[in-house]
Each structure stands twice: as C-alpha cells, then as structure tokens.
Amino acid sequence: MLEFKNVTFKYLEYDYEMLNDLSFSVEKGEFVSIIGASGCGKSTIFRLINGLEKMQSGEIFINEDSIKNLKNYSAYMPQKDLLFPWRTIGDNLSLPMEIQKIKKSDRENRVLEILKEVGLSDYKDKFPKELSGGMRQRVSFARTLLTGSELLLLDEPFSALDSLTRILMQEWLLEEWKHFNKTILFITHDVEEAIFLSKSIFVIQDNPITHMERIEVPLEYPRSRSSMQKPEIIELKESLISRLRQKVNI
Ligand SMILES: Nc1ncnc2c1ncn2[C@@H]1O[C@H](COP(=O)(O)OP(=O)(O)O)[C@@H](O)[C@H]1O
Ligand SMILES: [Mg+2]
Structure with missing residues (x-):
C-alpha cells in the first residue's frame, strides 16, 4: 500500500x-x-x-x-482537532465537501451518516466548545474518513x-x-x-x-x-x- x-x-x-x-x-x-x-x-x-x-x-x-x-x-489527523469554533459540528464536517462543490443534500446525508458511525448523531448542531476532547477527536477522525482516502x-x-x-x-x-x-x-x-x-x-x-x-x-x-x-x-x-x-x- x-x-x-x-x-x-x-x-x-x-x-x-x-x-x-x-x-x-x-x-x-x-x-x-x-x-x-x-x-x-x-x-x-x-x-x-x-x-x-x-x-x-x-x-x-x-x-x-x-x-x-x-x-x-491520504488523510491527515493532527493532535489538535482544528475545528472552526464558529461552525457547528455538521458544518465543520461539511466544509471540505462545500469546497469540492458537492450538492447540499449529498453533503447533509454524508454528514449524518458519518456522525452516526462515530457515535455522535445528536451533536450535529452543537458547536465544538460544547463537546469533550474525546468527542472532538472523534469528529476530527470523521473528517479524515470523509475524504474517502x-x-x-x-x-x-x-x-x-x-x-x-x-x-x-x-x-x-x-x-x-x-x-x-x-x-x-x-x-x-x-x-x-x-x-x-x-x-x-x-x-x-x-x-x-x-x-x-x-x-x-x-x-x-x-x-x-x-x-x-x-x-x-x-x-x-x-x-x-x-x-x-x-x-x-x-
Ligand atoms: N516546517 C518545518 N520547517 C523546518 N523545520 C521543521 C519543520 N517542521 C519540523 N521541523 C524540524 O524538524 C525536526 C523534526 O520535527 P518533527 O518531524 O515535527 O518531529 P516529531 O514529529 O518526531 O516530534 C525538528 O527539529 C523540527 O524543529
Ligand atoms: Mg510530531
């Protein structure tokens, strides 16, 4: 590999x-x-x-x-989560797909799916500061998965x-x-x-x-x-x- x-x-x-x-x-x-x-x-x-x-x-x-x-x-996950504090968890995850101009409904579906995978379905509309360190790292991991690498x-x-x-x-x-x-x-x-x-x-x-x-x-x-x-x-x-x-x- x-x-x-x-x-x-x-x-x-x-x-x-x-x-x-x-x-x-x-x-x-x-x-x-x-x-x-x-x-x-x-x-x-x-x-x-x-x-x-x-x-x-x-x-x-x-x-x-x-x-x-x-x-x-390849997808890189750093020690610090690098989530934007002014964006919700869902919008943070959606950002790379927005840049790739992926359709809104597709973006939303993928964000919901991945949040379910990492066990954070209830946190889509929360802001990073409302999550614990472990949860934020799970979001960060979800973001690396969303790259598809x-x-x-x-x-x-x-x-x-x-x-x-x-x-x-x-x-x-x-x-x-x-x-x-x-x-x-x-x-x-x-x-x-x-x-x-x-x-x-x-x-x-x-x-x-x-x-x-x-x-x-x-x-x-x-x-x-x-x-x-x-x-x-x-x-x-x-x-x-x-x-x-x-x-x-x-
Ligand atoms: N972008 C960079 N430019 C110049 N030197 C760097 C850069 N990144 C790291 N270094 C230097 O290279 C060495 C190795 O860094 P790094 O690979 O981050 O080590 P580790 O991850 O094992 O702690 C360090 O001395 C660091 O100061
Ligand atoms: Mg290092």
Whole structure:
C-alpha cells in the first residue's frame, strides 16, 4: 500500500538531513505505529507522504504509483482537532465537501451518516466548545474518513486527552479500523499505546533516520486491556522504552 524507497529529505533551514536513504513499507489494511523521541522526524514523515514537503531524492509509492502522479490518497489527523469554533459540528464536517462543490443534500446525508458511525448523531448542531476532547477527536477522525482516502495518517491524535479518555478512544479507534478496513499509520511517543493498537511498530532510533526497525506485536485482534499484562508484552514494552531512552536527554 505505502512504500518509501530510498527517501532523503532535509529542511532548507537546516544543514543536516532528517531522513537519509530511508526505505520501508506498509501493507494494505495494516495498523502500524511509528514511535520515536520527540523531534526525531515522525511528523516530517507524514508531511512527506501528504506532499507538504518535497524529498531531495528517492520516491514514495501508494499502491505502486508514485505520489507525484496521485491526489487524495491520504488523510491527515493532527493532535489538535482544528475545528472552526464558529461552525457547528455538521458544518465543520461539511466544509471540505462545500469546497469540492458537492450538492447540499449529498453533503447533509454524508454528514449524518458519518456522525452516526462515530457515535455522535445528536451533536450535529452543537458547536465544538460544547463537546469533550474525546468527542472532538472523534469528529476530527470523521473528517479524515470523509475524504474517502484509504490511508489514514494519525499524528498523536490522543496525546492531549486525559488518560481514561485516551484508553477509551484507543478501543474505539480499533473498532472503527475494523469497520472501515482502512490502512492506518499512527504516530505516538507512548509505547503502551503503540503496542495496544498496532500490528507492527516502527522504531526510530537514529538521526538522521536511515532505517526503522519493524517489530511485530505478538497479539491477535480484537485486543483486550488484560493482554497488556502478558509477560511477553511487558517485556516488549520495556525493551522499546530502553531503546527510546537512549535518544532522550532530560
Ligand atoms: N516546517 C518545518 N520547517 C523546518 N523545520 C521543521 C519543520 N517542521 C519540523 N521541523 C524540524 O524538524 C525536526 C523534526 O520535527 P518533527 O518531524 O515535527 O518531529 P516529531 O514529529 O518526531 O516530534 C525538528 O527539529 C523540527 O524543529
Ligand atoms: Mg510530531
């Protein structure tokens, strides 16, 4: 589904490269996380995928087509919901379709449908400030689904939520993933979150990023909280933390 081939990238302002000859791939329908210390270039990888930044060399493929020839192949969900406070939830969701000049009745139908999917049917006419943080992130997720893209790029989407909401949102996200059959690339610096959600985890340990070690999580889906207590999972968690801590200065 997604393939990086020998990608090298450097921001103009800096002398050093963020990515150097990086290759990796993600299969269709997978749930894969990327973990790494803050500032190591995780979000940069997303900016390259969605075309916000241009690599110096190498190529990125989606289903074997270079992204240079493609449009609307990925949808990005940031940490902050970026909802317009003066628009209702329904009107926020409708906005990208208004820009695409989709008919009003079609827009309304799709908004109703998607709100039902994310469990927020009663909130169409509410304003963002009337919703909790978890609900706003569900709206934000609904907006990425409305793009129709197969590849969802979720950039620390739950990191601003309190810990219980965060756990509930992780369980909710796995349900949505199963239901919609999308490919999800999920950035987090939370090792436990990465393990609970993902089939595989890419670990960023070097700088510039020259490779990402891919670690399979030895758990089946559906996942349960109790499986996080298995000895092999606790061991995996500790080994990931010790790999990451080498990169962090406090
Ligand atoms: N648009 C940008 N222009 C220049 N430098 C940037 C830009 N975005 C991020 N950086 C720098 O690149 C490095 C990696 O950033 P980022 O990919 O956001 O890291 P992460 O998501 O892993 O925390 C940081 O040092 C950051 O300051
Ligand atoms: Mg980031």
